[in-house]
Amino acid sequence: MSQHGGVDEGYGPVADAFARNFSEQGELGAAVTVFVGGRPVVDLWGGIADRRTGRPWQRDTVVPVMSCAKAVLTVCAHLLVQQGTLDLDAPLADHWPEFARHGKERITTRMVLAHTAGIPLAEQQLTFEEVTAWTPVIRALEEQRPLWEPGTAYEYHAHAFGFLVGEVIRRLTGLTPGAYFRTAVADELGLRTWIGLPEEELPGMARLAEGEGRPTLPDASSLPMRALTMNGVLPFPGLDDPHGYNAPALLTAELPGAGAVSSARGLATLFAAVANGVHGGPRLLSEETVTDAVRPQSGGASWSGLPDFGARYGTGFLLDSPFRRLLGPRSFANSGAGGQFAFGDDAFGVGFAYTANLMGGSGDQRVERLIGALRECLPG
Numbered sequence: 001m002s003q004h005g006g007v008d009e010g011y012g013p014v015a016d017a018f019a020r021n022f023s024e025q026g027e028l029g030a031a032v033t034v035f036v037g038g039r040p041v042v043d044l045w046g047g048i049a050d051r052r053t054g055r056p057w058q059r060d061t062v063v064p065v066m067s068c069a070k071a072v073l074t075v076c077a078h079l080l081v082q083q084g085t086l087d088l089d090a091p092l093a094d095h096w097p098e099f100a101r102h103g104k105e106r107i108t109t110r111m112v113l114a115h116t117a118g119i120p121l122a123e124q125q126l127t128f129e130e131v132t133a134w135t136p137v138i139r140a141l142e143e144q145r146p147l148w149e150p151g152t153a154y155e156y157h158a159h160a161f162g163f164l165v166g167e168v169i170r171r172l173t174g175l176t177p178g179a180y181f182r183t184a185v186a187d188e189l190g191l192r193t194w195i196g197l198p199e200e201e202l203p204g205m206a207r208l209a210e211g212e213g214r215p216t217l218p219d220a221s222s223l224p225m226r227a228l229t230m231n232g233v234l235p236f237p238g239l240d241d242p243h244g245y246n247a248p249a250l251l252t253a254e255l256p257g258a259g260a261v262s263s264a265r266g267l268a269t270l271f272a273a274v275a276n277g278v279h280g281g282p283r284l285l286s287e288e289t290v291t292d293a294v295r296p297q298s299g300g301a302s303w304s305g306l307p308d309f310g311a312r313y314g315t316g317f318l319l320d321s322p323f324r325r326l327l328g329p330r331s332f333a334n335s336g337a338g339g340q341f342a343f344g345d346d347a348f349g350v351g352f353a354y355t356a357n358l359m360g361g362s363g364d365q366r367v368e369r370l371i372g373a374l375r376e377c378l379p380g
Contacts, residue, residue: 005031005044005059010377014042017373021366022047029057029206030356031264032370035272036378037349038280043265049206049357062192062263063206063355064245066336067158069195069260071267072181073165074113074316074334075274078289079184085172088113088292088315092164095171102145111151112164113316114297118146119164120155121227128233128243132253134176137163147223153303154313158227159234162257165316178254185284186266189273193266196254205261206357207246208239208338211364223304237337237359258337264355271344272351274332283346290346293317294332318343324368327375341367348378 003022007015014034021027029047033040049057080086086095088110093100099107104119111117122140130136141163147155157164166177173180178195186193197205218225220232229236234255238244245251251261269278274290277283285293296319299312310322317332318324326333326343327350333343338359344351352374354367 003044003046007044008041011041011374013373013376014370015044017369018044018046021369025364025366025369026211026358027356027366028209028211028358029061030354030358030366031057031059031061032354033265033268033352034374035268035276035278035349035351038272038276038278040265040268042374045264051207051209057206058204060192060263060265061204061206062194062197062201062261062266063340063357064208064251065260065262065267065340065355066245066338067258068262068267068334068336068340068342069256069258070161070316071270071334071342072193072195072260073162073169073177073256074293075270075284076169076177076181076184077109077113077165077316078285078293080169080172082286082289086168092168095168098142101142104144104146104150107146107150109165109168110297110315112157112161114154114313115157115161116151116154116298117157117160117164118148118150118153119144119160120147120157120223121160121230123226123231125231126233128249131230131233132249132255134163134254138167141167148303154298154300155303156224156227157257158224159230159255159257160227162255162259166254166256176254177256185270185273189269189278191262191266191269193260193262193270195256195260197251197261199248199252201261202248202252205251208237208357208359210237210239211358211360218306224302224306239359260336262353262355264353267342267353267355268351270351271332271342271353275344275346275351276349278351287346290330290332294319294330324371326371327378339364339366350374350378
């Protein structure tokens with residue numbers, strides 16, 4: 001594997017871990033970017049972007065990053081809080097009156113961001129065309145009854161998270177969440193990160209590939225899988241399916257809970273901007289906002305009976321936990337299926353992102369190796 005890019009003095013262990021992912025973990029194509037104190041100290045990429053053609057991974061190669069989309073939505077929601085536009089503990093229905101039906105009147109944005117809202121999916125069967133048209137999903141969520149008393153139990157809101165928070169953003173700003181993110185954050189920072197990929201970016205996108213050791217998935221009829229696939233409409237991982245996660249029809253639509261496409265540098269810059277600020281600019285979210293965001297909200301065994309895998313959630317972010325050891329209690333993260341991962345930490349001034357096109361399975365240690373190496377390089 002030809003490794004490209006570079007690292008600052010003192011961050012060699014991250015480069016070594018990145019190289020070992022190729023030599024020992026079977027990495028196909030990948031990138032890792034780390035900011036510390038508002039500037040990049042690690043920017044590495046290498047390998048193959050498309051196994052079918054042998055096209056190499058480039059510095060700015062983008063790849064589907066699945067549920068790292070939730071980072072985009074979460075940052076947007078907290079920005080609206082800072083602007084005084086959104087109250088996380090007020091009912092969604094304050095901004096979305098049609099939502100106040102069937103026991104959902106008191107569901108708050110914070111409950112959605114913490115995966116405790118009680119509506120991990122819309123049970124109404126929709127077509128792919130309806131799912132990617134936005135409004136039919138919103139109407140289905142308006143009619144959905146909570147599966148439990150909102151705020152009292154945890155279940156990962158795989159796609160509902162994005163549509164619920166996204167509709168609040170749309171009601172408040174007049175823009176769909178992907179468009180609002182570009183206007184409020186991404187364009188100014190020059191981020192190669194999208195929810196709703198521009199068609200002109202498709203030819204250069206890295207193509208996801210299945211790796212060995214694919215994880216055992218719950219039964220297709222189970223609640224977690226119905227939430228993950230929107231009742232079977234979005235195949236998972238379904239990489240070669242015309243409606244799967246390599247498909248232009250999915251990636252150019254706005255699938256706000258799990259449809260982001262990004263470069264590693266784009267995600268790392270976003271998290272660094274939240275934690276510390278970049279390019280000499282102010283930080284995106286204040287210390288007070290981050291303190292609220294990293295306050296534990298949920299985790300443990302799920303309402304549907306999945307065991308406690310160790311994940312703990314704040315308000316929209318995955319926290320430092322047994323599921324994924326980060327840097328400490330100020331760390332805030334989002335993960336994507338198959339191994340994509342990004343996090344920030346304002347105590348260390350860090351923004352980190354790892355993207356790859358080989359989807360890892362059980363026992364995948366690629367990102368853990370990179371974070372462990374970074375931990376060696378940081379003071380304290």
